[in-house]
Amino acid sequence: MYKILEKTALNSSMTKMVVEAPLIAKKAKPGQFIIFRVDEFGERVPLTIADYDTEKGSVTIIYQKVGASTMLLDTLNEGEYILDFVGPLGVPSELEGYKKVAVIGGGAGCAIAYPQAKALYKMGTAVDIIAGFRNTDLIILEDEMKAACDNLYLMTDDGSNGNKGFVTTALENNIKNGVEYDLVIAIGPVPMMRAVSMLTKQYNIKTIVSMNLMKRNVTYRAMEQTAREKNCRLINNVEVN
Amino acid sequence: MAVANMCPTRTPMPEQDPNVRNKNFDEVATGYTAEMAMNEATRCLNCKHMPCVSGCPVNVPIPEFIAHVRNGEFEEAYSVITRASSLPAVCGRVCPQETQCESKCVRGLKSESVGIGRLERFVADYHMQHNTEKPKKPESNGHKVAVIGGGPAGLTCAGTLAKMGYAVTVFEAFHTAGGVLMYGIPEFRLPKAIVQKEIDGLKDLGVDIQTNMVMGRVMSVDELFENGFEAVFVGTGAGLPNFMNMEGEGLIGVYSANEFLTRINLMKAYKEEYDTPIIRPKNVAVVGGGNVAMDAARSALRLGAENVYIVYRRSEEEMPARNEEIHHSKEEGVNFKLLNNPVKVIGDENGKVVGLECVEMELGEPDASGRRRPVAKAGSNFVLDVDAVIIAIGNAPNPLIRSTTKGIEANAKGCLIVNEETMQTTKEGVYAGGDAVTGAATVIKAMGAGRQAAKSIDEYIRIKSVKE
Numbered sequence: 001m002y003k004i005l006e007k008t009a010l011n012s013s014m015t016k017m018v019v020e021a022p023l024i025a026k027k028a029k030p031g032q033f034i035i036f037r038v039d040e041f042g043e044r045v046p047l048t049i050a051d052y053d054t055e056k057g058s059v060t061i062i063y064q065k066v067g068a069s070t071m072l073l074d075t076l077n078e079g080e081y082i083l084d085f086v087g088p089l090g091v092p093s094e095l096e097g098y099k100k101v102a103v104i105g106g107g108a109g110c111a112i113a114y115p116q117a118k119a120l121y122k123m124g125t126a127v128d129i130i131a132g133f134r135n136t137d138l139i140i141l142e143d144e145m146k147a148a149c150d151n152l153y154l155m156t157d158d159g160s161n162g163n164k165g166f167v168t169t170a171l172e173n174n175i176k177n178g179v180e181y182d183l184v185i186a187i188g189p190v191p192m193m194r195a196v197s198m199l200t201k202q203y204n205i206k207t208i209v210s211m212n213l214m215k216r217n218v219t220y221r222a223m224e225q226t227a228r229e230k231n232c233r234l235i236n237n238v239e240v241n
Numbered sequence: 242m243a244v245a246n247m248c249p250t251r252t253p254m255p256e257q258d259p260n261v262r263n264k265n266f267d268e269v270a271t272g273y274t275a276e277m278a279m280n281e282a283t284r285c286l287n288c289k290h291m292p293c294v295s296g297c298p299v300n301v302p303i304p305e306f307i308a309h310v311r312n313g314e315f316e317e318a319y320s321v322i323t324r325a326s327s328l329p330a331v332c333g334r335v336c337p338q339e340t341q342c343e344s345k346c347v348r349g350l351k352s353e354s355v356g357i358g359r360l361e362r363f364v365a366d367y368h369m370q371h372n373t374e375k376p377k378k379p380e381s382n383g384h385k386v387a388v389i390g391g392g393p394a395g396l397t398c399a400g401t402l403a404k405m406g407y408a409v410t411v412f413e414a415f416h417t418a419g420g421v422l423m424y425g426i427p428e429f430r431l432p433k434a435i436v437q438k439e440i441d442g443l444k445d446l447g448v449d450i451q452t453n454m455v456m457g458r459v460m461s462v463d464e465l466f467e468n469g470f471e472a473v474f475v476g477t478g479a480g481l482p483n484f485m486n487m488e489g490e491g492l493i494g495v496y497s498a499n500e501f502l503t504r505i506n507l508m509k510a511y512k513e514e515y516d517t518p519i520i521r522p523k524n525v526a527v528v529g530g531g532n533v534a535m536d537a538a539r540s541a542l543r544l545g546a547e548n549v550y551i552v553y554r555r556s557e558e559e560m561p562a563r564n565e566e567i568h569h570s571k572e573e574g575v576n577f578k579l580l581n582n583p584v585k586v587i588g589d590e591n592g593k594v595v596g597l598e599c600v601e602m603e604l605g606e607p608d609a610s611g612r613r614r615p616v617a618k619a620g621s622n623f624v625l626d627v628d629a630v631i632i633a634i635g636n637a638p639n640p641l642i643r644s645t646t647k648g649i650e651a652n653a654k655g656c657l658i659v660n661e662e663t664m665q666t667t668k669e670g671v672y673a674g675g676d677a678v679t680g681a682a683t684v685i686k687a688m689g690a691g692r693q694a695a696k697s698i699d700e701y702i703r704i705k706s707v708k709e
Contacts, residue, residue: 004470023454023459023460027458027460029460037416041515041516042516043508043515043516043517043518044508044517067515069516072516076662083416084416084452084453086414086416086454087452087455087458088458088459089455089458126268169375172679
């Protein structure tokens with residue numbers, strides 16, 4: 001049983017939970033995930049580790065209330081317990097050796113992009129975060145992202161935060177203004193990731209996209225994946241994780 | 242001794258009707274009554290040279306336990322079996338007896354061999370139903386041993402060591418111990434309550450079972466030693482599914498048997514009250530000819546599939562599945578497509594499976610395994626209309642422990658290298674057994690390896706303690 005230490009609503013559909021899991025916190029690395037099961041009847045659901053605190057012995061997860069299991073998870077409150085919480089699983093992201101990286105998050109994808117940016121920034125890499133949301137009410141993790149990069153570009157589709165445009169708008173601007181990225185990490189909806197990789201292909205910048213958000217119902221596949229040494233393939237210049 | 246019962250056929254095993262059982266997950270064979278067991282026991286000739294015992298990987302004293310059954314001394318029979326086997330209720334159900342003990346039975350030369358597996362199962366079930374005594378917790382010897390993996394090998398190693406007084410902790414990656422007995426073999430062949438009873442018995446012996454522990458990730462083997470464990474047993478099994486590497490295997494509707502069965506067995510997807518998602522295909526092709534393929538095919542039937550095909554590239558004779566499972570599958574309505582090899586999975590515009598293209602095969606010269614090599618017949622390709630394909634062509638060992646531990650070596654197939662006498666790996670203090678060492682094999686072999694390793698671990702710790 002794993003105790004919920006904190007629970008915070010990030011916006012109307014996304015929630016952050018800090019869970020007591022000292023052994024996982026001790027070993028977690030960016031790019032890894034956990035599997036939770038709320039109760040005996042629940043499915044096994046993988047979620048990216050958004051943050052971890054070795055001293056507090058806690059692991060942070062961020063989830064979007066989209067399916068039965070995340071809804072069920074959301075019925076639990078601070079002080080209550082999750083039945084199963086397994087990790088850290090998956091191959092950690094290889095982040096060494098880059099000078100300047102653009103980390104791009106789209107909507108809920110920011111929850112997965114953020115720990116990558118944080119890890120890079122902590123290693124001394126120059127990091128720009130470009131985060132896109134449909135509107136200003138949906139913005140999540142603004143303070144956390146600000147603290148994990150040199151420049152944060154917050155874009156909204158409808159301009160309701162005063163900065164209208166897509167993530168690709170900001171990315172192309174920076175590239176045209178002479179910012180030299182040696183890596184772009186893009187995590188968000190597939191059309192966003194496609195647009196980013198088409199843009200970076202023109203400039204021949206190495207790009208990593210994540211298919212994590214698409215992995216629904218991955219009860220077992222997630223376990224299989226951890227067992228595989230490295231499960232990714234290169235499509236054009238894009239490494240699909 | 243009384244004259245043997247010379248009936249040429251075995252006492253029949255009571256079973257659910259095929260057309261009833263292919264719609265439920267309850268156990269297929271319902272087990273002998275005491276009367277049936279005693280009758281079958283009288284078919285044993287009690288041969289002096291005991292050929293059956295030599296056919297058993299752990300040398301259960303078969304004629305001795307059967308003699309007790311014959312006399313109605315079922316608890317005595319149980320004590321005889323457990324001198325050699327730790328999981329009789331499991332092995333009585335899932336051992337490939339026809340290639341082991343029963344293949345050596347003298348009665349089998351001219352008629353049917355004695356139903357040794359059925360008798361073992363009866364004795365174990367009798368004990369479970371009638372024994373109320375909980376095992377006494379042995380006196381502690383003050384030494385700690387870690388077991389990685391709570392499957393048949395690990396549980397047996399843990400139980401054997403616990404009985405010697407060791408403080409044993411089992412680290413299990415899933416939320417429940419049991420390994421393949423829980424996630425792989427279906428309820429209708431091995432009720433999970435039986436596996437749970439075996440696990441509860443270990444807990445009564447003082448074995449500590451830590452679930453949700455993916456060792457190698459959450460804790461390394463070296464950290465176990467740092468935490469005071471004096472020896473480690475690795476029984477991590479073979480849970481990494483092999484695929485055909487054919488076109489279309491990435492389509493929606495292609496599953497590894499491992500995933501399909503885990504969702505059903507461990508995650509109880511077939512029960513209304515569980516949230517676990519599962520496909521309920523109408524037409525399914527299961528690729529492979531082993532027990533896992535039969536399990537997947539029969540599970541698909543039980544989930545409501547109308548047409549279930551077993552696609553196997555050799556003939557029935559070469560099928561590695563137990564005879565009983567092949568027989569039961571046919572009875573239940575599984576359609577056997579023998580001497581057929583899949584070549585590609587066909588998908589629609591949405592990436593969903595709509596067919597499996599196969600090619601007919603014929604048998605050529607024997608290959609390295611001694612089985613005749615199947616060769617494709619040119620131009621014989623055809624398409625099976627299916628909406629799901631389940632790949633059941635074997636599993637490789639889980640690589641996590643060896644890839645995260647320095648000094649533990651494996652062969653080209655990923656099987657851990659051990660000294661076959663002691664089960665010690667290439668790293669001091671680390672032992673291994675079961676499918677992690679052999680590749681996918683049988684429960685009884687894993688159990689035997691777990692016992693053997695426990696004995697070596699005991700010896701290793703004793704010698705080490707004297708030196709210190």
